[in-house]
Amino acid sequence: EAGVAQSPRYKIIEKRQSVAFWCNPISGHATLYWYQQILGQGPKLLIQFQNNGVVDDSQLPKDRFSAERLKGVDSTLKIQPAKLEDSAVYLCASSSLTDPYGYTFGSGTRLTVV
Amino acid sequence: SQQGEEDPQALSIQEGENATMNCSYKTSINNLQWYRQNSGRGLVHLILIRSNEREKHSGRLRVTLDTSKKSSSLLITASRAADTASYFCATGTYKYIFGTGTRLKVLA
Numbered sequence: 001e002a003g004v005a006q007s008p009r010y011k012i013i014e015k016r017q018s019v020a021f022w023c024n025p026i027s028g029h030a031t032l033y034w035y036q037q038i039l040g041q042g043p044k045l046l047i048q049f050q051n052n053g054v055v056d057d058s059q060l061p062k063d064r065f066s067a068e069r070l071k072g073v074d075s076t077l078k079i080q081p082a083k084l085e086d087s088a089v090y091l092c093a094s095s096s097l098t099d100p101y102g103y104t105f106g107s108g109t110r111l112t113v114v
Numbered sequence: 115s116q117q118g119e120e121d122p123q124a125l126s127i128q129e130g131e132n133a134t135m136n137c138s139y140k141t142s143i144n145n146l147q148w149y150r151q152n153s154g155r156g157l158v159h160l161i162l163i164r165s166n167e168r169e170k171h172s173g174r175l176r177v178t179l180d181t182s183k184k185s186s187s188l189l190i191t192a193s194r195a196a197d198t199a200s201y202f203c204a205t206g207t208y209k210y211i212f213g214t215g216t217r218l219k220v221l222a
Contacts, residue, residue: 004156031208042118042202042212043157056209091156100208101147105156 002026004106006092012112018080021109025073025094029104031055034067034077035091037108043091049075050097082113118203118213126219133190135216137203138183144207146179148188151200151215160188160201195222 005024013019025032031050035043046065048056051072060067064083069075079086089108096102118139127133139146145164149157163170163179163186170177176189190197198220204210 033209040215042204042214043210045209045211048209089154093157095208101145101159101162103159103210105158107156108154110154 004092004094004104006090006106006109008109009107010110010112012114013082015084015113016081018078019082019111020076020078021090021092021111023075023077023092023106025075025092026104028096029094030072030097031095031100032069032075033093033095033103034075035093037089037091039088046077079111082111084113087111087113118205118211120201120203120213120216122216123214124217124219126221127193129193129195129220129222131193133193133197133218133220135188135201135218137186137188137213139186139203139205139213140184141205143181143205145205146177146186147204147210148175148177148186149202149204149212151202153199157202190218193218193220195220 007022033048034046037043046060047067049069052069067077089110091108092106093103118137121136147162148160151157161172163177174191179186200215200217202215203213
């Protein structure tokens with residue numbers, strides 16, 4: 001079974017620029033998550049999708065972050081404009097409705113804002 | 115916000131020794147999970163323990179859960195250099211809340 005795919009692996013941008021990350025979950029996984037992991041901390045949930053609907057985006061800084069999952073499969077996370085404190089690893093994970101503990105994480109995108 | 119706090123924040127041991135890390139959490143849980151994260155990689159699920167369980171084993175891993183103290187521990191026996199990683203506890207169903215992590219370094 002293919003894992004959760006994320007791209008790019010690394011991204012360096014200047015502050016105030018925009019950036020987008022892409023995630024392709026495991027086939028058949030209805031639930032998709034984006035987490036932000038700042039260096040030295042645990043991952044923090046940004047947004048949770050079930051199919052193409054948002055279940056929880058309470059910790060997403062909506063003034064600059066947006067995410068979509070239009071067809072209920074792939075997802076993109078965008079930051080516009082980026083701030084220095086957005087430097088982190090952005091992790092995507094997916095799970096099936098029948099196995100909520102069967103989380104699979106992607107390798108993440110490491111963002112550096114300079 | 116972080117639900118769990120791992121202790122210690124960092125741990126350095128010799129190969130062959132046992133490593134113990136602890137997790138304390140704030141609210142009632144249905145289950146608790148432990149994850150491993152190698153440097154620069156995603157998280158890998160290690161073990162899940164339900165709130166009605168007190169101890170669980172998986173290979174060289176032993177997890178305990180004390181719901182009265184809102185704490186869990188992860189023991190890695192006979193550690194290897196390949197166990198060098200960060201370890202996180204996580205609580206929740208569907209939506210996980212992760213702790214702050216313990217950085218384990220196993221010296222060959």
